[in-house]
Structures are given as C-alpha cells and as structure tokens.
Amino acid sequence: MSGISVLGAGAFGTALAISIARDGRKVTLWARDPGDMQERRENTRRLPGHGFPDSLVATGDIAGAASADILLLAVPMQQLAAFLTEHRALCRGKTLVACCKGIDLATGLGPAEIIARTCPDATPAILSGPSFAVDIAAGLPTALTLAAKDPEPLQRALSTANLRLYRSTDLTGVELGGALKNVVAIACGIAMGAGLGESARAALMTRGYAEMSRFAGARGAHPETLAGLSGFGDLALTCTSEKSRNYAYGLALGRGTTPDDGTTVEGRATAKAVSNAATSAGIDMPIADMVVALVDQAITVREAVELLFARPLKEE
C-alpha cells in the first residue's frame, strides 16, 4: 500500500498525521481551511504546540490529497455522511479508514456502514481506541485497534514507533465501542460534576459497559472486541480524564454550568442515535436514555438517579 492522506485537520487528524510522518513517511493532511498551517508547520488552531515533521504536507487541495491509496477520515461523525457524499468520486477504490467515534443521528449507522452506503467500491476500515490527540502528537506510547476485512497490510502501513495497532476483523465491535464509550463518559462526567462520588462513577462505567455490550452484541459484534482497546480501553480513559471533551461536557452539565459549545462532543448526538435505535430494537439502555434526557435538560440529575434506582431489582 502506498500513499497516506488524512482528510480532516482537527486535533485527531493532525495528531495522526504527525505521528505517521514522524517516521519519515510522506503524509498529506487535508484541511477545508488550511490557513497558514503549511508555512507555520503547525496547526495552531486545533493542535497548538506540536510542530509538523518534514514529511508532512498540509493542503486545502482535496483532489491532490485524495490521490493517496489510504485515506484516513478524521471529520466528526455527524459530518461524515455529507463529507463522503460530496467527495465520493475521489474516494472510489480507496481504503477509507474512519477515525471518528459515533453513530450518525440521521440514519442510526456507524462509520463502516456509512462508508459502505456512500462509497460502495471503497474498502472500509476503522481506527479506534484510547488515545488523546495531544498524547499521540507528543509521541507518547499509544495502542489502538484497527479493524478491516483484511487488516494486516493496513496495520503495517499505519503503525509507528509510538502507535501500536492491534488488528481485528470486527468492524462493528470496534466502531461501536468507540461510539458508545462517549455516552458513558458524559454520564460519568455528570455524576462527578454533581458530586455523586467515585463509587457512582465506577457503577456507571460498569453498567455502561453492560449497555455497550448489549447494544453491540445485538448488532453482531464479538464480546472480545468490546473487552479490548476500542471498548473497555477507551471507556476507562474517557470516563476518568478531564482531557476528554465528552467527560468535561458531562462535568459542566453536572455542575450546572454552561458547557463549551464550540468543541466536538460526539456523545451528545450519539446518545440520541443509540437511545432511538435501542428503543426500536427493544434493547434496555437506561444510562443512554438518561444522558439524552439530561443533555436536553428534560430532567435533573437528582431525578435521573431516582429513576435509575427505582428500576426493578435484577440479576447482574
């Protein structure tokens, strides 16, 4: 496989491009508004403080960027379908690696299915797992899961000295782990922000993991995938760190302050998508349902706790 481009120059796309280019591999980073990134050798807006290696080229020319064989899709989940529809001619026959974490609210589909629908002749892949963009950009050791039908060539092409990729063929499990952990992270942030304590957070993480497994299992995911980096691993990171935007958003909600509206908080729309899909499929997702109600400010945190604790007692 030859030629790697990252489409979408947010914090994560920029960090991946830096990491892959650090080994001397040529990487093109496409931004819809590159500004002076290429001249300054830094994405000062989305990932300040992390200079570009020499082999990274930043550009606003999507046709040029999309001439690579491997395209990493690093736009937010709710933009993915429109992005691929607009650029489907350029994506024909490419390996498309979705790096976004979420479920499309309009269709209820994850990134692999969105790719299959919009670009049926492309090869879909998913890259997901516990990894803050700033950690990757700083060259700190990070391990992720890469899922594709035939993941080995891609695993070799994208692994770096500090980015260890494990391979999987379970695209559904990998994409759903990354999508669903954000919903649980919002719940955990709310609990911590409202002063419910660390025991409550541990309970939410555990019961949230049960919801993740239930939902993903119903869509055909393997249980071991949920237990891996893209599921349990990312859940552990995102539910315990204020560096997570989903967790920080929940913290603000729990404290009763106004969350920062300008950041990418994937769990907000994904909670709605999951709650809708689970209701239709008859899957019990009480934590996702509560997150939707709390995000919409339809209930208070106290009411959410009362509702969760009033549920019938059951076997674990």
Ligand SMILES: NC(=O)C1=CN([C@@H]2O[C@H](COP(=O)(O)OP(=O)(O)OC[C@H]3O[C@@H](n4cnc5c(N)ncnc54)[C@H](OP(=O)(O)O)[C@@H]3O)[C@@H](O)[C@H]2O)C=CC1
């Ligand atoms: N940040 C992180 O640590 C990690 C993020 N991710 C995932 O990566 C995905 C992207 O997040 P992240 O990079 O952090 O997001 P950011 O909030 O840092 O940036 C979002 C980027 O997407 C661009 N964008 C939005 N809509 C479009 C569009 N229609 N066409 C082209 N570009 C578009 C924005 O462009 P512009 O700058 O012009 O507004 C911006 O550069 C999310 O799904 C997230 O869950 C995964 C792991 C870690």
Ligand SMILES: O=C(CO)COP(=O)(O)O
């Ligand atoms: O997915 C992430 C870490 O693996 C980043 O989480 P946030 O999107 O909540 O910042």
